Amino acid sequence: MNAPIRVLIADDQPLLRHSLALLIDATDGLTVVGQAGTGRETVERGRELRPDVVLMDIRMPGGDGIEATRQLTGLLNGTRVLVLSMFELDEYVYAALRAGASGFLLKDAEPDQLLDAVRRTHRGESLFAPRIVTRLVEHYLDRPTAHRSRSVDRLTERETEVLVLVARGLSNDEISAALRISIKTVKTHIGNLLAKLAARDRAQLVITAYEAGLVTAG
Template structure:
């Protein structure tokens, strides 16, 4: 549990009532999580989010009236919802959806064929401030960024400590804070401190941008890529 045993509050935004009901059953049966609202389109998602101020919003992409990407952007721009994190859940892994979701402020992107255990883990990781992507999406995401011309400077690896480089490398490989702590034999609190420093030094908005920074710096390479990452 968290915050004095208060459950993590979740809002479901999807235009399929049966899927919302199934997700609600999975989430409500998980210890420490509670569904506090549902929405059938982006307009309702905004209203429910503002009424409940959830910790995590599971956001579908294709919805009537207002799609999930535009709803994500509006939620991200609302100061009253600054602590609400969005996890996009879609049937499609179309590249443009992933990129638009990130630019709109989503913390992660999962496919709807995710098993319940992975979904619950994703909600917890999103709530803790960790970006979460389906493996196939993460691979395509970083390949898109490292194989296209940069419009931003390379991350300042030269200004990072040796330990920060290690942490950034593991973030780029998609490891969670717990996994990084175990790999480096340090505490999770120390991992969080290193990540805070990395965000500041790299000028990154969130962990997703740190993943991209790790690939951009050549610390991690896309599968099958043997050339120089630029």
């Protein structure tokens, strides 16, 4: 039997932390290993507990969630951060991704969406609320045409297709269905993308796709 996914909850609202803990601990395959109410405490608890996934609030006292994300992803190999926030502003999304977050979910998400997001984040998939994807697209459309790096130009046609679907937040299963290829082939393409683009994870692939202008509205 696989070990449960170990989750650290970081939020400055005790009631929300408690509610999330009850939900996660009641779910097979997931367990809460700790809670934190400030950015500084989150970093300390993360170092101590080395969780698989951190549910990270953006606005917290004692150092915000973005700085805590930056520190944890730089210190802990294998710990992934899923930002859970009530804010969907561009600067928060982009800053969180730049800091190393693997995904961005809004606090009005359904419980099942949150649990699925934790599992997908643990598997190394990037996950974004649909409204967040729309915001990202609009953000990059408002910028001057992005420069397509030589590394992106070296991608094969199929790799480029996979990169675009990753940037749109599709899971491996969804990419497999969309392109009518096997899951194994999807994983191979993603591995090639990570290597060719020198990306740490899928979230960095998302950033690359937007910066290269590969993703457009619609």
